[in-house]
Amino acid sequence: MKKLTTLLLLVATLTTYAKKPLYQYVRISTSKGECIVRLYNQTPLHRDNFVKLANAGYFNGTLFHRVINGFMVQGGDPTSKNAQPGQLIGEGGPGYTIKAEFSDSLFHKKGALAAARDNNPEKASNGSQFYLVQGRTYTDEELNRLEQIRLNGRKIPAWQREIYKTVGGTPFLDQNYTVFGEIVKGLPMVDSIAQVATDSNNRPLEDVKMQVSVLKKREVRQLEKELMQGTFKKKLFMNIKLF
Numbered sequence: 001m002k003k004l005t006t007l008l009l010l011v012a013t014l015t016t017y018a019k020k021p022l023y024q025y026v027r028i029s030t031s032k033g034e035c036i037v038r039l040y041n042q043t044p045l046h047r048d049n050f051v052k053l054a055n056a057g058y059f060n061g062t063l064f065h066r067v068i069n070g071f072m073v074q075g076g077d078p079t080s081k082n083a084q085p086g087q088l089i090g091e092g093g094p095g096y097t098i099k100a101e102f103s104d105s106l107f108h109k110k111g112a113l114a115a116a117r118d119n120n121p122e123k124a125s126n127g128s129q130f131y132l133v134q135g136r137t138y139t140d141e142e143l144n145r146l147e148q149i150r151l152n153g154r155k156i157p158a159w160q161r162e163i164y165k166t167v168g169g170t171p172f173l174d175q176n177y178t179v180f181g182e183i184v185k186g187l188p189m190v191d192s193i194a195q196v197a198t199d200s201n202n203r204p205l206e207d208v209k210m211q212v213s214v215l216k217k218r219e220v221r222q223l224e225k226e227l228m229q230g231t232f233k234k235k236l237f238m239n240i241k242l243f
Helices: 002-018 044-055 140-149 158-166 188-194 217-242
Strands: 024-030 033-039 064-068 072-075 112-115 130-133 179-185 211-214
Touching: 024 044, 024 188, 024 217, 033 044, 033 188, 044 179, 044 211, 064 188, 072 188, 140 158, 179 217
Parallel strands: none
Antiparallel strands: 024 033, 024 211, 033 179, 064 072, 072 130, 112 130, 112 179
16 A cells, blocks of 8 residues: 555656646845745736746845834835935835735735735735735734734634644735735745844845846746655655554
């Protein structure tokens, strides 16, 4: 039985390798490390816009201009490229907004990529500004209070509660800001940026510039192979433990 299970898992893994890439990915590089972000297919407007801007070099040289430890790191404002020390940043963008794309399955777990916005009633996203979630872990009691007070009675699904309790995130932002991706590699970058010293406007005293690029198909295939191998090893370990 053990050999059959292992063989089936191996066949499934190899079959997946042969398929075309399932997602698009971007690399965000900074002086505090780099990460790779998977863009969700469930949010095509945000996905395609982010890829378009990244391919155009729009984000290169911009800053993570708003950093709150235990919450998130935000960037993507084009006016931050040549900002002077102490200058207030955060009002810039490409001159358009993106219609909100909400889904119950997409939420603000640690490492999530989400779109910033102003207080417009449609909750439309800024065309370029985004944030990466750091957040913190929560207890069941804290999540219960959030459901009542911040989420207007909306229940957090059980499987998401487990992630908020173990991995962490910012559950009070769910269904208010569009989540359109997640870090699949390099999550420590967020923690490193979140720890920098900031001024009274949450701008880092030390500029944290970014370079953003879209992974090529060859890179995506290699990445998805690595991710699948990791998943395969976990499944294999679980099955060995069962017998």
